[in-house]
Amino acid sequence: MGRNPPLARVLPFPVVDEAWRLALVTGLAAAVLLPLVPPIGAALVALTLGILWFHRDPDRVPPDTGVVSPADGTVSVIRREGERLRVGVFMNVTDVHVNRAPLPGTVREVRHRPGANRPAFSKESERNEQVAIDCDEYELLIIAGWFARRIHPAVEAGDVLDRGERVGHVSFGSRADVVLPSDVDRSDLLVEEGDSVRAGETIIAERRD
CATH class of the missing domain: 1.10.287 (Helix Hairpins)
Incomplete structure (x- = not known):
């Protein structure tokens, strides 16, 4: 970076x-x-x-398989959206705020959406300012919190990502959600709401690729 x-x-x-x-x-x-x-x-x-x-940025060693957490923090959201599962991680002020790719893939689009600045741990935060990194099999949403006003994506359309690769960071409290590939169901999840996770290292769902 x-x-x-x-x-x-x-x-x-x-x-x-x-x-x-x-x-x-x-x-x-x-x-x-x-x-x-x-x-x-x-x-x-x-x-x-x-x-x-x-703004510390420690190195991480991703596993060879599985879907890894996109952020350090606490799992705050697990729900189904249509045919896919969404897993959200709330980043507290003490967590590392560098975000990482949960799976290998190619970036199709990076979109910025302005919005409100609600607390990142609340459901209303989904209307907050956010950056969506749309990859070929999944979507990563970096959501600003009430104090976070700066989201800094580090990728662009056409980039090929490895599992656990840095994709950007956000300043001062936020959330990162991943909309998982359609072949990942709830029985594949390895985390529950309230679990602590580490970006690029904690496997949140099993998936062979």
Whole structure:
């Protein structure tokens, strides 16, 4: 997802590129105010580090088979929509917010839909701003929360994805839903609502491909 600046070498964790732009303002303000007004400067240093930590981007090792979770967090939605199942994962503020492909596939379309900013754990959040990544066998929906206003897809139409590959990230609280292929039914699911999952690693449904 791009190249991080040299400062990234001093962090104990990798971060997405967008983090550096967001942290620049608070970092510069901290540098100015720390010697002049130490308490405020220290608070801005903490805020800058918090922004970078929130946008951390750890490596993951996906399994060879199965449908993997598109996000870190808690399974908040399992329901049937027509002939297909939808599984949603709520990302809390403490979770990694980099999203990953649940299955190999080719991106057919990436669509952005403006909308509301309801809490991401509520049913009303499905009317929130979202980005849909439409692949040949499944659809991944990245849904903004009440505070999340920035969804950053990292793929485009024609891209060929591997299982667990990074597809984008969203800033500050959100949800990621996958509408599973039509040949996956409820008996294939390995998770229930309330389960904790990790993007690109936790298998949420069995499927051989």
